[in-house]
Amino acid sequence: MNSFTAHIPRLAGGLVALALSGCASLLGPGLQPGVSTRGDLDAAMGAPALRWAEADGGERLAYPFGPAGYQTWMAVLGADGRLVSIENVLEETHFARIRAGMSQDEVLRTLGPSYPGWTVYYKARDELVWEWRYCDVFREPARFNVLFDGTSGKVRSTFSSTERLSMPWGRGNRRDWCSR
Known part of the structure; x- marks a missing residue:
């Protein structure tokens, strides 16, 4: 076995990790439901384009990445200010x-x-x-x-x-x- 083929599994693993980290960066580093706060959202996503108060005291925030982009992230914060969910709508x-x-x-x-x-x-x-x-x-x-x-x-x-x-x-x- 030559030296290149011996490194294929390690190279493939590195490429997968790189691809996954690229996807994670779309949500900002470390944004996690139940843990992340409004400050974390603002640091990762910038200022929201729209905000709505929710009946339970929480907040819904819209982060559009357009017009050339293809995503609008909708984040929901609980009354405690922690991230409940975030998804591309x-x-x-x-x-x-x-x-x-x-x-x-x-x-x-x-x-x-x-x-x-x-x-x-x-x-x-x-x-x-x-x-x-x-x-x-x-x-x-x-x-x-x-x-x-x-x-x-x-x-x-x-x-x-x-x-x-x-x-x-x-x-x-x-x-x-x-x-x-």
Whole structure:
């Protein structure tokens, strides 16, 4: 056995550890439910874009990483100021929670803020559209849209599509963007 093949297991282990540490850094160093505090969140994630008081005395905080990013982290703090949960909400399971008749605040509490530059009002339909960018289950860049009644501010419907479909003739495969 040559010296290179003898080091393959150690090299593979190092690569796995490096990959996992890269994923952990997305949540900041050491963020742990039940242990981390608001100060830890601020140090790791910066200032939240939106905050809501919870009925139990806790707080819900939104940390969007866009518009070019594909994640919005929603953190929930308990009344004691400790982290209860933190998760990326720009994924299909959270999109499925958006229902006709929901208010704009309910949508914000579920998905966090959309990118203002992609907010469009269609006068002829009296319709306001908010849009979020995310990576779909096939690891392809996509957009999720919520269509609101312009007068009542309630959800009418939702839809999503890959970014590739908005390009002429289906060009613009950007799957490598979602694999980073």
